[in-house]
Amino acid sequence: xxxxxxxxxxxxxxxxxETAQYTIEEAxxxxxxxxxxxxxxxxxxxxxxxxxxHPTYTASLTSFRMLPDGFPELGNGRGIDGGKAVxxxxxxxxxxxxxxxxxxxxxxxxxxxxxxxIFIVHxxxxxxxxxxxxxxxxxxxxxxxx
Amino acid sequence: MILDLHTHSIRSDDGRAKVxxxxxWIRKKEIPLDGFVLxxxxxxxxxxxxxxxxxxxxxxxxxxxxxxxxxxxVLVFGVNDDLRQEFDFARIDNPIGEVLEAAKRCGxxxxxxxxxxxxxxxxxxYERKPEVEGIELIEVxxxxxRPGEDDxxxxxxxARGWAGFGGSDSHIVSRIxxxxxxxxxxxxxxxxxxTALRSKRFVPRTFR
Numbered sequence: 001x002x003x004x005x006x007x008x009x010x011x012x013x014x015x016x017x018e019t020a021q022y023t024i025e026e027a028x029x030x031x032x033x034x035x036x037x038x039x040x041x042x043x044x045x046x047x048x049x050x051x052x053x054h055p056t057y058t059a060s061l062t063s064f065r066m067l068p069d070g071f072p073e074l075g076n077g078r079g080i081d082g083g084k085a086v087x088x089x090x091x092x093x094x095x096x097x098x099x100x101x102x103x104x105x106x107x108x109x110x111x112x113x114x115x116x117x118i119f120i121v122h123x124x125x126x127x128x129x130x131x132x133x134x135x136x137x138x139x140x141x142x143x144x145x146x
Numbered sequence: 147m148i149l150d151l152h153t154h155s156i157r158s159d160d161g162r163a164k165v166x167x168x169x170x171w172i173r174k175k176e177i178p179l180d181g182f183v184l185x186x187x188x189x190x191x192x193x194x195x196x197x198x199x200x201x202x203x204x205x206x207x208x209x210x211x212x213x214x215x216x217x218x219x220v221l222v223f224g225v226n227d228d229l230r231q232e233f234d235f236a237r238i239d240n241p242i243g244e245v246l247e248a249a250k251r252c253g254x255x256x257x258x259x260x261x262x263x264x265x266x267x268x269x270x271x272y273e274r275k276p277e278v279e280g281i282e283l284i285e286v287x288x289x290x291x292r293p294g295e296d297d298x299x300x301x302x303x304x305a306r307g308w309a310g311f312g313g314s315d316s317h318i319v320s321r322i323x324x325x326x327x328x329x330x331x332x333x334x335x336x337x338x339x340x341t342a343l344r345s346k347r348f349v350p351r352t353f354r
Contacts, residue, residue, distance in 0.1 A: 109238050111214050111266050
């Protein structure tokens with residue numbers, strides 16, 4: 001018998017399973033801001049004192065595994081990308097060194113027109129070299145439960 | 147007065163609308179709503195306080211829940227501490243009979259929503275399971291319905307003598323007010339809404 005949602009929640013939610021470090025480069029920030037067609041000079045003019053990463057920039061730091069080793073086979077198949085939600089908590093600037101802590105933030109089921117779906121929320125909490133939390137990126141994996 | 151009885155904010159996992167943006171949209175577009183009810187998925191929002199927005203935009207903003215049952219989704223108006231002890235709002239398989247009975251016992255009103263919708267509508271379940279007792283009203287107009295779904299709901303409600311109300315089921319700002327409910331009474335709070343729902347002094351409205 002497979003693992004239930006409740007069992008998976010109890011075993012895996014909150015479990016941190018990976019960390020990674022990133023040195024923030026000015027060119028990367030400009031590339032990202034340009035790619036999302038940002039016009040605000042804070043994000044596209046590196047000569048300004050308040051130049052900083054676009055609030056969604058940390059979503060591009062994606063070297064993390066989505067699920068930890070040993071994670072149960074919930075649902076049917078590998079699932080689809082359920083999108084990302086980025087919460088910006090403090091400015092990220094060139095030269096910053098960010099450390100991302102990866103964990104399973106939530107596991108839940110919901111029913112809809114297309115049946116029952118399981119949502120697995122993978123979260124990365126980013127902190128800078130001063131230990132300040134600067135961003136949270138939630139990625140949802142959707143699996144059909146049938 | 148006209149209330150949209152079925153809306154979702156960013157408190158729901160699939161909601162993309164901030165409550166203030168709903169208020170701004172209603173006023174900017176002159177949508178004929180006097181207020182709306184936030185029915186967040188699988189939870190009751192204890193934390194949010196919308197009294198400031200009510201005053202600023204002169205709108206009634208009430209909080210309820212949309213829970214999931216073995217017969218589809220059900221709106222619960224008048225959620226209180228007693229009711230929250232009765233069943234797990236986060237589950238997707240609450241027995242509908244227990245939800246209806248618990249709501250009645252705790253002074254709330256529970257009503258199936260989008261009953262004509264596949265998989266999560268009451269009537270889809272009637273095709274393979276026994277009918278449910280204790281239903282008195284259903285959502286007959288839902289802003290997210292596809293053609294034919296609301297017609298089915300209206301026919302079934304008429305056949306069973308159930309009252310029907312309307313709600314947009316909005317998850318984004320621009321969908322609020324697609325469907326709503328017009329009440330005979332002047333409703334000022336959740337108690338007033340419960341009284342009006344029980345008295346059945348209302349009609350469903352669609353503005354699509």
